[in-house]
Amino acid sequence: MNYHAVWSIYRFEMARAFRTVMQSIISPVISTSLYFVVFGAAIGTRIESVEGVSYGSFIVPGLIMLSLLTQSIANASIGIYFPKFVGTIYELLSAPVSYLEIVISYVGAAATKSILLGLLILLTASFFVSLRIEHPFWMLLFLVLTALTFSLFGFIIGIWADGFEKLQIVPLLIITPLTFLGGSFYSIKMLPPFWQTVALFNPVVYLISGFRWSFYGISDVHVGVSVGMTFVFLAICLAVVAWIFKTGYKLKN
């Protein structure tokens, strides 16, 4: 293992986030706060509590997931896409680092950033609504697994993309809708039966449901199913990354 290399890349990627504090930290915090003001305070007061949890508190896990998913993807995809775009990837490819080390460092840094961000949003939320975390261990597990999985997914997008549109199209057209429709702001039990069935095809439902369970003990699907699905996504992403590196897909001519 080339630890020096892993550490160098990891640190480089973390430094990049702190250089762009505005974009990577402040803006998600501000937008989350706005959600609380709009949904929690303004609209939430008119919505009765969901399964015994006040609406403002109910949306916290979903909001964290929303940021976790989009930021993991954004961080990891730009992290690997940018060197490809400006050409500095030559150095990475000519260095004595294995593909595994590349993934660990880039994905590790992206996941770290989004976990920190998730915790920051949690902290922000605690100023607006009362929170309780019934299963802290599971909460952290979901946080870490989701951050890792979607950072891997972002890494894949970053390698696949050969332009900035492609970089943005997956988060914009797939992830954001799935997250909004995945029960960030409501319980899917509120939906008519038909749409409840449709919702089960939305992978994000399982993530949000499991994460919310770790807070309030309420869920749309059994928490075991949520954990299982999270691992399935992780496995799929790992398999795709392994294939990319085996074939040199879009990295080497």
Place this chain on the structure above:
Amino acid sequence: MQSIIQVENLSKVYKTGFQALKSVSLDIRKGEIFALLGPNGAGKTTLISIICGIVNPTSGRVTADGHDILRDYRQARAKIGLVPQELTTDAFESVWNTVTFSRGLFGKAANPAFIEKILKDLSLWDKKDSRIMRLSGGMKRRVMIAKALAHEPSILFLDEPTAGVDVTLRRDMWNLVRELRANGATIILTTHYIEEAEEMADRVGVINKGELILVEEKATLMKKLGKKRLTLELAEKLDRVPDALAPFNLAIGEGGTTLTYSYDTNAERTGITRLLQGLSEAGIRFRDLDTEQSSLEDIFVSLVSG
């Protein structure tokens, strides 16, 4: 002489179907400066990129210091430093950080004293905290050299190092290359400037259309293919070359005041004695004479077109 890089029957066909290298075999000797000379599109960058791990070979085998570049890529790559043709650097990083990063990436423990030395050698020390995007093109090139040297490679590739580079940097770079070589490093540079190869290299390889046409000691190459020109400055104007001197293929200069004779330095007879004799018999007197060795440029043109 011990060889440090061995290239065996290396071929590369790009996804477009274009064959950029055609069964290239080449041995680079330890401690030499090797110039890979060829026109644009000859395959120089492709060859270097394969050796450095940036491009996958289609077939063939390469070892660096005895390590197969694919199987033992870690050991092979740790030995190699690369300054690529294009100026590609992280815009937002500081000089110090980017060079430190390179050292770590190649698996070496941090060594601020060594980084300091490199930056000083490359006149980058007072720019160490500057963001790279604030530097001039020449300074950026220096940064790329510093990055390539950060992990103390024993083999250094310089791809078109002086393309678009000012005189100062060019001179600094050659001094650096000589110093590196004096410390035992092997340097491989590509260029399409012949003067560069002529000035720097111990050996020269000529590549064209993906084929390595020849590899030769520079001195041998110059001697082997070297033509010399003898130019005579005439005492009196001459309208045409007398028939008696026709076998010498003399060329009359503009204004009829010079005569030029080309001859092969390696031929058994250069024909100079007979020419001078012929001139005196024809009553042509000259005031001065001058000989000129043909440059690698001439050699190259004759090889590529021949």
